[in-house]
Amino acid sequence: MQSLFDLIDSRRDDLIALTQDLIRIPTLNPPGECYLDCCEYLAARLKPRGFAVELLRAHGTPGDSDKHPRWNLVARREGRGGPGETVHFNSHIDVVAIGDGWTTDPFGGELRDGKIYGRGACDMKGGLAASIIAAEAFCDRFPDFAGAVEISGTADEETGGYGGVAWLAEQGYFSPSKVQHVIIPEPLNVDRVCLGHRGVWWAEIETHGRIAHGSMPFLGDSAIRHMGAVVEEMEHVLYPALANKHTAMPVVPPQARQSTMNINSIHGGLPEPEPGYTGFPSAVVAHSARMIIDRRYLIEETGEEVRTEIVDLLERVKARRPDFRYTLNELWSVSPTMTDKAAPVVTAVSKAIATVLGRDPEYVVSPGTYDQKHIDRIGKLHNCIAYGPGILDLAHQPDEYVGVDDMLASAKVMALALVDILKVEA
Numbered sequence: 001m002q003s004l005f006d007l008i009d010s011r012r013d014d015l016i017a018l019t020q021d022l023i024r025i026p027t028l029n030p031p032g033e034c035y036l037d038c039c040e041y042l043a044a045r046l047k048p049r050g051f052a053v054e055l056l057r058a059h060g061t062p063g064d065s066d067k068h069p070r071w072n073l074v075a076r077r078e079g080r081g082g083p084g085e086t087v088h089f090n091s092h093i094d095v096v097a098i099g100d101g102w103t104t105d106p107f108g109g110e111l112r113d114g115k116i117y118g119r120g121a122c123d124m125k126g127g128l129a130a131s132i133i134a135a136e137a138f139c140d141r142f143p144d145f146a147g148a149v150e151i152s153g154t155a156d157e158e159t160g161g162y163g164g165v166a167w168l169a170e171q172g173y174f175s176p177s178k179v180q181h182v183i184i185p186e187p188l189n190v191d192r193v194c195l196g197h198r199g200v201w202w203a204e205i206e207t208h209g210r211i212a213h214g215s216m217p218f219l220g221d222s223a224i225r226h227m228g229a230v231v232e233e234m235e236h237v238l239y240p241a242l243a244n245k246h247t248a249m250p251v252v253p254p255q256a257r258q259s260t261m262n263i264n265s266i267h268g269g270l271p272e273p274e275p276g277y278t279g280f281p282s283a284v285v286a287h288s289a290r291m292i293i294d295r296r297y298l299i300e301e302t303g304e305e306v307r308t309e310i311v312d313l314l315e316r317v318k319a320r321r322p323d324f325r326y327t328l329n330e331l332w333s334v335s336p337t338m339t340d341k342a343a344p345v346v347t348a349v350s351k352a353i354a355t356v357l358g359r360d361p362e363y364v365v366s367p368g369t370y371d372q373k374h375i376d377r378i379g380k381l382h383n384c385i386a387y388g389p390g391i392l393d394l395a396h397q398p399d400e401y402v403g404v405d406d407m408l409a410s411a412k413v414m415a416l417a418l419v420d421i422l423k424v425e426a
């Protein structure tokens with residue numbers, strides 16, 4: 001296997017340049033900038049290296065427009081050994097807003113002390129570059145393999161993945177008859193195998209009141225006071241209950257190894273005045289208050305249980321407050337997913353980590369979701385993990401970077417996993 005590793009090491013400069021080039025394409029999402037530029041760059045890279053390349057626009061998906069089209073790339077290289085299994089590396093090409101606090105150019109791709117800096121360096125253009133180097137090196141070293149290696153660069157992961165992996169899955173790109181193994185090189189650290197993620201349930205709770213003059217609130221009914229009662233019930237009953245729900249999922253960080261809920265926003269009464277407006281608000285009782293909640297749930301729970309828990313809470317408040325009226329609107333939900341540790345892609349990557357890094361992998365689960373949800377639910381493909389270079393905590397931060405040595409190590413792990421999965425005689 002040393003010859004494969006030597007080949008990857010010899011491509012260090014290529015890996016650096018590839019990562020820098022990808023960072024320099026500012027694929028900001030929202031709104032979804034430069035997706036076509038990035039896909040065309042990848043196509044120009046992969047075509048001459050024997051990959052059949054498709055550029056696919058997810059027409060009509062959220063955010064897709066002629067100004068901001070949702071482009072995706074799927075590249076496939078088949079071995080000379082005939083049919084066999086397909087291993088797919090999926091990376092999202094979009095990056096989040098820059099934010100404040102940068103000391104380097106966010107789209108400069110500066111290389112300093114063995115680290116490449118820029119928005120998306122860690123999440124996840126470094127992972128994309130590492131998987132390309134891994135796939136190319138494997139195909140060059142073992143061109144007679146049976147089966148195929150695929151690489152995709154997809155849109156919109158940071159905003160739910162509907163114009164990216166979800167759409168490709170709907171088109172059949174992740175059906176088990178086409179693809180049998182998926183590795184998503186998200187930044188989970190070089191020695192960790194990420195098996196899946198917790199579930200998500202977003203909902204809006206609205207409490208209803210009755211408007212009246214603010215000097216005579218007894219003539220109205222304050223929706224904000226009703227919402228206050230909801231918050232109090234959450235503090236005293238729901239939050240302690242959530243803290244008591246533990247999971248066998250190895251979620252990182254460990255504080256996320258329980259059910260959690262974030263109150264995303266609360267708005268009640270008059271709308272906030274426009275910026276620059278200098279007048280006073282009028283004296284009214286709030287007729288409506290709205291709260292958005294972001295509940296993250298465990299594989300031991302169901303979405304229905306999570307919903308019922310909130311309905312029960314609202315009903316308890318109602319029983320105590322005669323005029324309490326509410327509506328509950330479900331906004332979004334994603335089931336938790338966790339790939340079996342015995343799944344072939346897990347065992348192959350785990351063995352490769354042990355060989356390359358000389359230590360056993362850590363198995364983790366992500367607190368938030370990523371594109372595995374679409375591969376799992378729409379594609380019905382359960383042999384999927386996230387594995388890639390970069391430190392998760394740096395994602396979405398200023399001065400985000402990826403270490404070159406980490407990228408090389410993870411490229412070796414990915415290439416070695418290909419050798420194992422595609423049963424190449426090394």
Ligand SMILES: [Zn+2]
Nearest residue numbers: 123124157186
């Ligand atoms: Zn990511």
